[in-house]
Amino acid sequence: MSINTDMAVQVAAIIQVAEKVKRFRLVRVDGLPLPVFSGGAHIVVSMLDGDLLRRNPYSLMSSPTDQTAYEISVLQVEKSRGGSAFLHEKLNVGDKLTISQPLNLFPCDVRGRKHIFMAGGIGITPFMAMMDQMTRESSNFELHYAMRDRKHGAYWQELQQRYAAHRVKIYFDVEKLFIPTDAILANQPLGTHLYVCGPSGMIDGVLNKATALGWPKQNLHSERFLAPLPGDIFKAELKRSKKTITVGTHQSILEAVEAAGIDAPYLCRGGACGQCETSVLGCEGIIEHNDIFLEPEDKASGKTIMICVSRVKGQAITLDL
Amino acid sequence: MLVQGIKSRPVYTGLAIDLQARRHLFALEGEGIEALLDQVKAVGAQFLETSDILCVGKLPDVKAEYMWSAPTIPVLLNRLNVNLINAKMGTRLYLSGTEGFIGQAMKIALDQNIDFNSIRTEHRGSTARRVQCVHCKGITDDVKTSPFTCAHCGLNLLVRDHYSRRLAAFQGVCIDAEQPGTAPAPVVMFP
Numbered sequence: 315m316s317i318n319t320d321m322a323v324q325v326a327a328i329i330q331v332a333e334k335v336k337r338f339r340l341v342r343v344d345g346l347p348l349p350v351f352s353g354g355a356h357i358v359v360s361m362l363d364g365d366l367l368r369r370n371p372y373s374l375m376s377s378p379t380d381q382t383a384y385e386i387s388v389l390q391v392e393k394s395r396g397g398s399a400f401l402h403e404k405l406n407v408g409d410k411l412t413i414s415q416p417l418n419l420f421p422c423d424v425r426g427r428k429h430i431f432m433a434g435g436i437g438i439t440p441f442m443a444m445m446d447q448m449t450r451e452s453s454n455f456e457l458h459y460a461m462r463d464r465k466h467g468a469y470w471q472e473l474q475q476r477y478a479a480h481r482v483k484i485y486f487d488v489e490k491l492f493i494p495t496d497a498i499l500a501n502q503p504l505g506t507h508l509y510v511c512g513p514s515g516m517i518d519g520v521l522n523k524a525t526a527l528g529w530p531k532q533n534l535h536s537e538r539f540l541a542p543l544p545g546d547i548f549k550a551e552l553k554r555s556k557k558t559i560t561v562g563t564h565q566s567i568l569e570a571v572e573a574a575g576i577d578a579p580y581l582c583r584g585g586a587c588g589q590c591e592t593s594v595l596g597c598e599g600i601i602e603h604n605d606i607f608l609e610p611e612d613k614a615s616g617k618t619i620m621i622c623v624s625r626v627k628g629q630a631i632t633l634d635l
Numbered sequence: 636m637l638v639q640g641i642k643s644r645p646v647y648t649g650l651a652i653d654l655q656a657r658r659h660l661f662a663l664e665g666e667g668i669e670a671l672l673d674q675v676k677a678v679g680a681q682f683l684e685t686s687d688i689l690c691v692g693k694l695p696d697v698k699a700e701y702m703w704s705a706p707t708i709p710v711l712l713n714r715l716n717v718n719l720i721n722a723k724m725g726t727r728l729y730l731s732g733t734e735g736f737i738g739q740a741m742k743i744a745l746d747q748n749i750d751f752n753s754i755r756t757e758h759r760g761s762t763a764r765r766v767q768c769v770h771c772k773g774i775t776d777d778v779k780t781s782p783f784t785c786a787h788c789g790l791n792l793l794v795r796d797h798y799s800r801r802l803a804a805f806q807g808v809c810i811d812a813e814q815p816g817t818a819p820a821p822v823v824m825f826p
């Protein structure tokens with residue numbers, strides 16, 4: 315980014331909270347208070363893994379008004395591109411990282427009469443900050459939280475204790491307990507907002523049901539962080555920077571651009587915000603659009619690409635960058 | 636005389652029945668019932684089976700699941716408020732009539748936490764405006780000219796396109812503050 319507002323932080327604690335889930339507590343190196351954020355916000359964590367710079371977005375899950383530390387929870391994923399593996403296996407207490415300012419692409423609509431949160435697995439994290447905020451604002455909310463099983467599920471005991479079982483409902487796949495989405499969505503007072511965070515399939519399923527039950531899009535909110543998908547190696551010619559770079563199998567165009575020392579705009583790094591949209595000046599191959607930001611017409615036009623998650627199947631692409 | 640080009644001026648994009656909605660709630664006034672009849676022509680009458688229609692005055696000549704006629708706008712607004720409190724998600728709200736009516740019904744909906752973008756509106760009938768005097772805060776209904784005389788404090792007010800959803804009114808500002816009595820003659824702008 316052109317204005318650097320990044321903050322240097324240090325890992326103050328690492329806690330294993332469930333099978334494959336660790337919580338990281340980050341404090342500022344300079345000892346200053348961290349900015350207050352709003353529930354649903356995320357930060358981009360920059361980590362130096364050897365000589366490789368990784369930047370991943372993580373939802374903030376600590377209390378939005380706690381300025382002493384930020385907390386994130388990270389799931390160790392099987393086919394990790396490295397971010398989660400690095401945090402789980404290599405990061406130690408006392409290590410330094412760089413984080414961005416908090417940014418909220420998943421805010422609560424405070425005008426809502428009632429708020430329903432639906433979380434799948436690690437998708438619980440933004441809701442933890444939201445529920446903290448809503449409790450302080452005395453807003454009416456309930457959480458429906460689906461997990462694989464009791465061992466892999468994070469925080470459900472604490473959440474039920476803190477907010478009571480009638481507001482925190484839990485479901486475990488292995489016990490054949492599933493969120494009764496239809497029944498929930500069919501019986502909400504007008505003015506209710508729905509928020510979904512979890513695996514893509516779950517988000518699509520819930521949003522489609524809500525739409526079919528007549529929920530207007532203004533009341534539907536979701537967040538998914540898409541990790542850039544791997545693919546074939548290709549070349550990217552950056553017209554304005556007069557450089558041609560190679561995008562590796564496990565690299566996004568944005569990461570390759572940054573590795574070449576060029577500053578490109580981004581916010582979410584997950585194909586959701588639209589900030590990294592770049593004009594395509596030419597393409598030898600097919601653009602694989604992996605984002606959820608562009609409209610189908612834009613994708614079909616081949617004139618624009620979200621460089622944080624999308625790539626090219628073919629030889630090369632020329633970008634206005 | 637009118638101050639235009641202000642972003643807050645509402646736009647009414649038409650009733651367009653949302654066939655995915657499970658219930659349809661209509662609040663209609665005056666020629667607003669024509670907008671409903673046009674929808675019946677456009678998409679058929681089936682949606683009326685799951686519709687509640689609240690009207691000021693005469694009811695449209697259709698068969699809906701529920702129809703109710705209110706003698707005046709304030710009575711209708713009261714009823715609308717109760718309907719919205721009891722309504723479930725999946726209910727779509729449709730408003731049609733004069734701007735002043737749409738604005739006041741919209742305000743009731745906003746107070747019930749409904750996102751205004753999800754409300755379908757169609758302007759029918761007179762273009763007369765509901766204007767708030769920014770000086771005494773009194774609201775004058777049915778304003779047809781600009782400038783006009785505030786019904787409360789008597790100042791000569793210029794009507795602006797500056798609209799407040801919270802108040803359901805356009806803003807009127809004194810046009811001859813420097814030299815009282817020099818206001819231009821009123822021109823009919825909102826017949």
Ligand code: FES
Pocket residue numbers: 579580581582583584585586587588589590591605607620621622623
């Ligand atoms: S950075 Fe948000 S869409 Fe690419």
